[in-house]
Each structure stands twice: as C-alpha cells, then as structure tokens.
Amino acid sequence: MSGKLFFFNPTCEMAVANAQVSYMPPAHLAKFETDLEFILLYLGDRKDCIWVRQPIPDAFKRHLDLMGWSYPLPISQLEDMTYSQLALTQLSPWGWSPAVHKKFEQLKGLMDQSWYLNPLSIWKPAHRSLLSRLTGQQVAQLVKESGIEAKGLLAVPGIPERINSMRRLTELERDLSSPILLKTPWSASGRGLFKIRDRNENVENNRWVLSKLKQQGFLMAEPFLNKLQDLSFHFEITNDTISYLGTTFFKSDNDGRFSGCFIGTPAIANMTDFLLSEAIGQAVQTLQQAFIEMHLSARYQGYVGVDAMLFLNDEGGVKLHPCIEVNLRHTMGLLNLFIQKRLHADSRGFWEIKQVCDSEAADTPLARDVVMRDGRLVSGQVALTPPPTDGGFMAVMTLTL
Known part of the structure; x- marks a missing residue:
C-alpha cells in the first residue's frame, strides 16, 4: 500500500517571498494553519497520511466515522506511520517553498522513485518566479x-502589468480612468491587495504600497x-x-x-x-x-x-x-471538489471558514439536523474541522434539501 503525505501550509507564498528555509509565519497566520490543518482530511483516504501539529480530537474522529468518511492517518512523527504507509508515493504540501522542503528533508528518502520526476521535488531558484x-x-x-x-x-479586460518602480505607479494613478487593483507577487486567499480607487489615492506616500514594493521587489497592477x-x-x-x-x-x-x-x-x-x-x-x-x-x-x-x-x-x-x-498549489476550491464527492448528489449549500471565540467554539456542535440518503450526507450542519482550543478558526458546512 502507498499514498500521499499531506501538510497544510497555506502561508506557502509568503514563505516563497521570504526565500529562507527558516521561514516562520506570523502568530495569527500560524494559528490559522494549526486550527484548520484537519481540513486536509478530505483530500485522501486510509492509504494516505496527514502531517499535523496537534493530535486529532477523539470526538472529531467519532464525528467523521459517523459521517461514514474515510480519511488519512494523522501523524506528527515517523513513528506514527505503519510499515505499509512508509511506502509513500508523493509529498503533498498545500504549496511548495524552501521552508517546506527543509521541513520534510528526512522524508524524501521514503519516496517512491517516480516522485523525483516532479520538477518541484528539488527546490531551485527559478521556482520562486514560477510560483x-x-x-x-x-x-x-x-x-x-x-x-x-x-x-x-x-473577456480579458487587461493583462496584469509588472510594476517595478514608484514612478510607474504614480503614472498609473495620474492617468487613471477606472479603479486599479495592486497585488503583491506572492500572496494568497485575497491577501496582498490594494485598490487605487481614484487619482487622489496618493500611492507614492502609502505605507502599504511602499513596504510591499520594497519587500517583494515589484507589484502587479490590473483593472478592478x-x-x-x-x-x-x-x-x-x-x-x-x-x-x-x-x-x-x-x-x-x-x-x-x-x-x-x-x-x-x-x-x-x-x-x-x-x-x-x-x-x-x-x-x-x-x-x-x-x-x-x-x-x-x-x-x-x-x-x-x-x-x-x-x-x-x-x-x-x-x-x-x-x-x-x-x-x-492546493486550493480551497480544489478541496471543495473533494468534499462534494463525499456528499449526496442532491446536496446544496455552503461551507465557510469562521473565526470563533472560545465560548462559541465550545458550544458549536459537530453535527446538527443531519439527514442521510443512500449512506451520504444530504442536509444539516457539519463541522469540517474541530472547534479550536481557546478560540480561533474552524470550517463549518451547512446543507439544505
């Protein structure tokens, strides 16, 4: 038996921008990664593993079993893996970076030789631009x-333009006919954005614009x-x-x-x-x-x-x-496709990432008003990740008939 090893590092773009193998995300983003890491359980099954920072709660395991969902083995050290699971075919982090390569350096020797055909199996400087x-x-x-x-x-209204200097930014603002969206080269989930709404935005004195241009070397500009x-x-x-x-x-x-x-x-x-x-x-x-x-x-x-x-x-x-x-890289949209495979074809609804306080997390049921059909979930409210300790982030899905 062989499978994938998943790891949730949605700050991978920031790690690429940082370019250091020692990169550590800011505390609030590290909390986001820890609280939501079990969302990767839906990408695999029992032949796979997921590297986690915390043990999976027993109550959440029972919850997954009641839904009838198979899932990867959560591990935090090699000793947690069975002999058969040591024959991995693929390291599968959320996204690649020098830091994640360093983290799993010891596991590369366990990979099937076919994994080394992947151009990202060894980090190269050119990958920074690619990502x-x-x-x-x-x-x-x-x-x-x-x-x-x-x-x-x-329609593609405008090709994103690479902005290398503040001079070019001020020219864009001066000639503005419609709002422009600035984006950092490396960011994810809607972070790293700045909107130039009109000619009075004064981008040349904006602290965010100045700092990001200095940190990442250039910005991308496109029509809003x-x-x-x-x-x-x-x-x-x-x-x-x-x-x-x-x-x-x-x-x-x-x-x-x-x-x-x-x-x-x-x-x-x-x-x-x-x-x-x-x-x-x-x-x-x-x-x-x-x-x-x-x-x-x-x-x-x-x-x-x-x-x-x-x-x-x-x-x-x-x-x-x-x-x-x-x-x-992996994305929440991809994850959504895998989640939908576990649901009844008639299911309709929405799942969201919520920020909850400690008391709200403690009072959140793992499942409520659940309706199954043909062994698959049709409607109800279901926690996709465990309620966070001391408050934080969790994913909750609500389905209706």
Whole structure:
C-alpha cells in the first residue's frame, strides 16, 4: 500500500517571498494553519497520511466515522506511520517553498522513485518566479492572444502589468480612468491587495504600497472589475497529461479574502441570457491549451487552481474572465471538489471558514439536523474541522434539501 503525505501550509507564498528555509509565519497566520490543518482530511483516504501539529480530537474522529468518511492517518512523527504507509508515493504540501522542503528533508528518502520526476521535488531558484503572479500574467496573455474573446462569452479586460518602480505607479494613478487593483507577487486567499480607487489615492506616500514594493521587489497592477461571482477551474498536471477536475464557485469578503465555497452552483444575478456552461467549457479548453503552449508540465506537476470571475463590462454585459489568478498549489476550491464527492448528489449549500471565540467554539456542535440518503450526507450542519482550543478558526458546512 502507498499514498500521499499531506501538510497544510497555506502561508506557502509568503514563505516563497521570504526565500529562507527558516521561514516562520506570523502568530495569527500560524494559528490559522494549526486550527484548520484537519481540513486536509478530505483530500485522501486510509492509504494516505496527514502531517499535523496537534493530535486529532477523539470526538472529531467519532464525528467523521459517523459521517461514514474515510480519511488519512494523522501523524506528527515517523513513528506514527505503519510499515505499509512508509511506502509513500508523493509529498503533498498545500504549496511548495524552501521552508517546506527543509521541513520534510528526512522524508524524501521514503519516496517512491517516480516522485523525483516532479520538477518541484528539488527546490531551485527559478521556482520562486514560477510560483508568483508572473505565471498568471503569462497565462492571461496567452488566453488573450488565443482569440477566444471573439466568441463573445470570455473577456480579458487587461493583462496584469509588472510594476517595478514608484514612478510607474504614480503614472498609473495620474492617468487613471477606472479603479486599479495592486497585488503583491506572492500572496494568497485575497491577501496582498490594494485598490487605487481614484487619482487622489496618493500611492507614492502609502505605507502599504511602499513596504510591499520594497519587500517583494515589484507589484502587479490590473483593472478592478465589477464582479458578479467568483469561481475557479481546477486541473492536475502530470508529465504527460493535463486533466480538468471541475469548477467551484466561491465567496470572498469585501477585502477580497476567501471566506467559503458553494456546494453546487449558486444563484447569480444578471445571468438570465448568459450561457454559463458554454463559457466554462471555452475557458477550460483555452486554459489547457495555454498550459501546453507554455510547457508548464516541464516546470510543475501537481494541482493547479485558476481563479476566474463573472463580471459586468462597461456596457452592462456579462463576461467570464477565465484567469484572474493561477495558483500552482492546493486550493480551497480544489478541496471543495473533494468534499462534494463525499456528499449526496442532491446536496446544496455552503461551507465557510469562521473565526470563533472560545465560548462559541465550545458550544458549536459537530453535527446538527443531519439527514442521510443512500449512506451520504444530504442536509444539516457539519463541522469540517474541530472547534479550536481557546478560540480561533474552524470550517463549518451547512446543507439544505
């Protein structure tokens, strides 16, 4: 028997930006990683393992068993693994960085030889650029050049621009005709964003802009769109295939930070005459072709999540922007696809990441009003991660008939 070893490090982009093998996330993000690490249980089954920072609570194990969900073995040292589980085929952190390579240096000797065919099995300086927003810029350019916009459903309003100097930023602000979104090269889940709303933003004196430009070396600038709905496309790249895994609809807060995923397709305003399924099909095909043209499989193998957006253009028409972000790592949208495999096909709802105080966490039931059909969950409220000790973060799913 062989399987994967999962590890939850959603601060991987920050670790790449830091570039040090000793990188440690800030305390509040370290708390986020610890509280939510068991969300990776839904990516695998009993042949797999998940490296954790804390023991899995007995009550949460019973909860998973009652749902009928198999899951990876939580481990925090090699001695926790059975003999059969030592034959791992893949190290599978949330995302790669010099720090995570250092963390699992001792485990690389346990890997099946096929794992070393992965270009990310050994960290190289070129991976820093690969795992930045520059890859998304390249994909957007290829999609734009493909001519797909002529079919009328997809649109790439502007290719993200690399900003290397404050002088260029002040030029953008001076010539502004519509809001611009600034993004750091390495960030995730809606972090590392700054909106230039008008010509009076005074970016040249903004502390956030100045510090991020100095820390990361450059920023990316792109048009700010009139969003209707966030969604994402998910792929798996091997050395010879690019497989489409599915589409997820998700929600982000007013600051652009990820907050949760929909089970199924949500109701979306202004979509009466828009051919959503056809647009998704066009986007998936065009993205796959872009990955081929840029020879991505020679530099990266694993999961790819491409954030997209349904938006209103200047004429009030609905368009699908197929490549807002390209994430060469695990994503919450990918996780959503795996969660949905465990649910009944009729299930509809939403799961979210909540920040809860100590008393609220203690009073949160692991399951409430659960309805099963054909051995699968149809409706009810279910905790996807254990309630955090001393308050913190947890993931909760609510399904309705």
